[in-house]
Amino acid sequence: MSGNALWQFGWRDDLAIGDAAIDAQHRAFFVEAEQIRAALVSDQPRARILDYCATFRADLETHFRDEEALMTTLGFPQLRDHRLEHSRLLAQTEETCHELEHATCLIDCLLGTRSLLERLAEHIALQDARIRAFIQAANKE
Ligand SMILES: [Fe+2]
Ligand SMILES: [Fe+2]
16 A cells, blocks of 8 residues: 555644754654654555654654643743643554554554654644744743
8 A cells, every 4th residue: 555645744844943953853753753654555564664653753742742841941921731742642643553562463553653753743832832922922022
């Protein structure tokens, strides 16, 4: 199965929120998401896919922690809701990694993985983008 045309995610400069560390983590997210996608569609060994997932999950947790620390520093007003969404996304990531570990056919996991990556990419584009204005305001002070 080739899902290439169906789900490709990539960094775009307009996704930058203006914090170098967070933007680098977002850029890395797209690289890691692509590794997982490519590994799944090319039927790579499960051990390699699980390695990618473990790295992805750990980096995501670090990223959420760093982003929440930044929002706290900035006095971001929707921190509570944003943090809640991070926990939901992390739970979905864990669930997807678990499915990949235990599925009898990895191809069955493609849809679940795609749905997770789409949700994460949408979070960056719609929710994380709201942090940008607060960084700009802080830079003007
Ligand atoms: Fe983020
Ligand atoms: Fe976020």
